[in-house]
Structure formats: C-alpha cells, structure tokens
Amino acid sequence: MKSSAGTFLILTLVLLLGMTIASCSNRPAGPAAVFHGEQDATIALEVVDTPETRQQGLMFREQLNKSTGMLFVWQDEQPRAFWMKNTLIPLDMVFIDRDWRIVDIFREVQPCEKDPCPIYRSLVPARYVIEMNAGFTEKHQIEKNDTVTYLPARK
Numbered sequence: 001m002k003s004s005a006g007t008f009l010i011l012t013l014v015l016l017l018g019m020t021i022a023s024c025s026n027r028p029a030g031p032a033a034v035f036h037g038e039q040d041a042t043i044a045l046e047v048v049d050t051p052e053t054r055q056q057g058l059m060f061r062e063q064l065n066k067s068t069g070m071l072f073v074w075q076d077e078q079p080r081a082f083w084m085k086n087t088l089i090p091l092d093m094v095f096i097d098r099d100w101r102i103v104d105i106f107r108e109v110q111p112c113e114k115d116p117c118p119i120y121r122s123l124v125p126a127r128y129v130i131e132m133n134a135g136f137t138e139k140h141q142i143e144k145n146d147t148v149t150y151l152p153a154r155k
Contacts, residue, residue: 033071033130034149035094035102041140042067043132049073058131059086069132071150077127082120084112090134095126100148108134 028044035041044067048054054072058064074080077098084091088111095104104122112118122129128148136142 030153031071032151033069034151035140035142035146036149037143037146038141041136041142043130043136044068045071045130047071047073057082057087058089058091062088064089064091064133066133067136069130069136072129072131074127077125079124080122080126080129082106082129082131083117084109084120085115085117087111091131092134092137093120094130094132094137094142094148095122095124096128096130096148097125098127100128100150102142102144102146102148105137105142105144107137110134 028042031045031047033043033045035043044065046068048057048070049072054074057072058070064070072080080095082093090111091109093106093109094102097103103124103126106120109120130148
C-alpha cells in the first residue's frame, strides 16, 4: 500500500509542476495584466507612461492584436478622461485605481467620426487605464470592483 501512495504522491507532484510550467508559458513575455473576476483573463500590454505616449495612445492604429491592450500609467490618481479622436478601432476602456481595483468601465466605445468627439470620464480617481479591443470585458465578464494584477515583463 505504501508504494502506491508514494507513487500517487510523486505523480501528483509531477502533474502540478507540469501545470505550473504550462501556465507560465501561456503568459506573454512582455508586460501583462490579469483581470480577476468571474473568470481570470490575461492580456498582453503595451505600456505608455509619458505625456507624449499617453497623448498618442492607440490613435491611427488600424488593428490591435487579440488579447493585447495598452496600459496608460500616471504617477497620481485623479479622474481621467479619454476620447476617440483619430482612433480607428472600437475599444473597451478599464479605469483602475492605485490598488489595482477597477473603478469604471466603458464598453464598445466607437471611433469618433466627427467633431466634437464624446469624452469618456471616470467617475472616480484612477491611476491606470487599460484600453483593449471592444468586447473583451464582456467576453471575460470583467466588472467594476474586480481586481487586476500587473505582471512586468519576464526576464
């Protein structure tokens, strides 16, 4: 009996190690975010953290790879405002506070076709915003008050 219990333990440990390695290999090599809600969802990130890169954002892009988004980073936390001028693809916008809790979501935001463009404002302070392809938040059941884990690029 002892040998079958020992064999079971070893097989279990090997299986768990294999699952851990497999889950790590599914993670993007660059920075990523994991949304924790009804289900976990991971998205690869482009990080923009300067005034110039934040202003450019996703303007003039004709596509955004599936499960990829852009993380906007500020040093402070305050209400944030975005618009879709010169943005060519529909997006979801997720506003996140300093504790990585989702404070606001705008879904299926369409490109602005004529001035004046609508402005999408967070109702509460945010330190981060992630933009991704429209429909991502609904598909992955991402909601306000869910949490996000930021994963820096792997070395």
